[in-house]
Amino acid sequence: MHNDKDSSSSSIKNQSSSSRSSSSKSDWIWDVSVESLLNPKIKYGSMTDSRDGQTYKTVKIGNQVWMAQNLN
Numbered sequence: 238m239h240n241d242k243d244s245s246s247s248s249i250k251n252q253s254s255s256s257r258s259s260s261s262k263s264d265w266i267w268d269v270s271v272e273s274l275l276n277p278k279i280k281y282g283s284m285t286d287s288r289d290g291q292t293y294k295t296v297k298i299g300n301q302v303w304m305a306q307n308l309n
Contacts, residue, residue, distance in 0.1 A: 271306065281305055 275281065275294060282295040282302065294305040 275305060279305075 271294070279296060282297065283292050284295050284304075285292045286308070289309075291309055293308065295302050296305045297303075
């Protein structure tokens with residue numbers, strides 16, 4: 238028995254998998270500055286990780302300070 242609903246969902250899966258395979262890792266550009274990923278309208282603080290000396294952006298929301306970046 239053929240079901241149109243099953244057919245359409247499998248064609249969507251096939252489209253998404255074929256579009257992923259056509260892209261290669263060489264298409265990605267990884268040299269993006271941290272500042273370009275942050276919202277310029279927000280005032281950021283910073284903190285330095287004492288374990289390795291790396292500095293990370295923070296943001297204050299209400300009375301809490303949150304990390305604005307993931308740890309490396």
